[in-house]
Amino acid sequence: MSKTWRERSAKVQVKESDLPSSIPPQTGLVFNIWYNKWSQGQGGQSRFVSPFRLDPKLHSGKTLGDKQETQFFCLYFAKGMCCLGKKCQYMHHVPENEDMLRLAAKTDVLDCFGREKFAFYRDDMAGVGSFRKHNKTLYVGGISSALGNRPLKSNQIENRIRFLFSELGEIDKLHYLESKNCAFIKFKRQCNAEFAKEVVANQSLLIPSDREWEERLQLTGLQVKWAHDDPNPRAKREEEEEKRQETLDLMVHLLDKSNETQAAEEVKKGENESAEEKHGRIFSGEVLNKLRKRKTNFKSENAKEKRQKTEEPQKASLVDYPSSSSEDE
Numbered sequence: 001m002s003k004t005w006r007e008r009s010a011k012v013q014v015k016e017s018d019l020p021s022s023i024p025p026q027t028g029l030v031f032n033i034w035y036n037k038w039s040q041g042q043g044g045q046s047r048f049v050s051p052f053r054l055d056p057k058l059h060s061g062k063t064l065g066d067k068q069e070t071q072f073f074c075l076y077f078a079k080g081m082c083c084l085g086k087k088c089q090y091m092h093h094v095p096e097n098e099d100m101l102r103l104a105a106k107t108d109v110l111d112c113f114g115r116e117k118f119a120f121y122r123d124d125m126a127g128v129g130s131f132r133k134h135n136k137t138l139y140v141g142g143i144s145s146a147l148g149n150r151p152l153k154s155n156q157i158e159n160r161i162r163f164l165f166s167e168l169g170e171i172d173k174l175h176y177l178e179s180k181n182c183a184f185i186k187f188k189r190q191c192n193a194e195f196a197k198e199v200v201a202n203q204s205l206l207i208p209s210d211r212e213w214e215e216r217l218q219l220t221g222l223q224v225k226w227a228h229d230d231p232n233p234r235a236k237r238e239e240e241e242e243k244r245q246e247t248l249d250l251m252v253h254l255l256d257k258s259n260e261t262q263a264a265e266e267v268k269k270g271e272n273e274s275a276e277e278k279h280g281r282i283f284s285g286e287v288l289n290k291l292r293k294r295k296t297n298f299k300s301e302n303a304k305e306k307r308q309k310t311e312e313p314q315k316a317s318l319v320d321y322p323s324s325s326s327e328d329e
């Protein structure tokens with residue numbers, strides 16, 4: 001991702017006076033009202049193209065939110081229409097690995113914008129998401145109408161979709177299904193999927209050099225929803241692997257942080273720490289090393305299994321995956 005957002009202040013994306021008056025003020029967490037009003041259009045009937053659009057390279061930057069160490073991203077920024085710029089209390093950049101680690105403790109109940117997740121997905125899979133499930137895959141529909149039915153080759157369309165999403169996080173997999181007029185995009189991190197879902201909803205796939213560009217606001221925009229589970233057992237297993245890897249990464253990150261703080265305190269205290277105090281530490285270096293080792297073992301195990309899979313694909317699907325209990329004893 002762009003490395004420069006940290007070195008500059010966030011830009012004002014739209015002047016307040018240019019915003020339609022129906023938009024609720026940016027103070028507070030009035031996201032649901034906002035969401036219902038904008039994300040899928042009124043009553044889900046029309047998906048008009050949003051006149052605003054996030055340009056991550058141009059708009060990203062530091063905000064008050066970074067100073068105050070908020071964990072959440074600005075929903076208005078994602079939609080390309082935050083009029084607060086550097087004064088915004090939420091973050092104005094595309095989620096990065098560090099953000100994911102900070103968010104991780106809360107992502108089960110809150111999304112990256114700080115909105116509560118519900119126990120179940122809305123029937124149309126369009127809502128904030130569910131805290132019962134870890135989902136990184138988006139369904140993107142309405143592709144040909146978002147292109148104004150412009151005749152493009154399948155690979156040209158796929159390239160446009162890839163370009164649009166690749167600016168919003170690391171993509172794991174992308175499938176464009178021309179016959180179904182839709183695409184599935186799986187991100188490496190859930191927070192990027194949450195973020196991209198808001199950025200791309202109701203956007204056009206046209207670019208300024210297209211003849212239809214000027215009329216794009218009269219067309220219908222992209223429809224973005226959470227994708228349903230991939231019923232393929234291998235996909236399920238891969239997902240479990242990923243989840244465990246993330247948990248381990250998070251634990252090591254937290255322990256590292258905690259040890260850093262302790263080390264800093266020790267330096268302050270000098271060498272006066274008694275044996276008892278040393279004994280009473282929550283995380284000993286030993287524990288951390290064990291975890292680190294486990295993390296490396298886990299990684300090499302995964303690599304081994306992946307190799308097996310490619311060498312003997314039929315057999316590999318019959319191999320029993322080690323139960324998760326060995327990881328969280």
Ligand SMILES: [Zn+2]
Pocket residue numbers: 074075076077082083084085088089090092
């Ligand atoms: Zn903002």
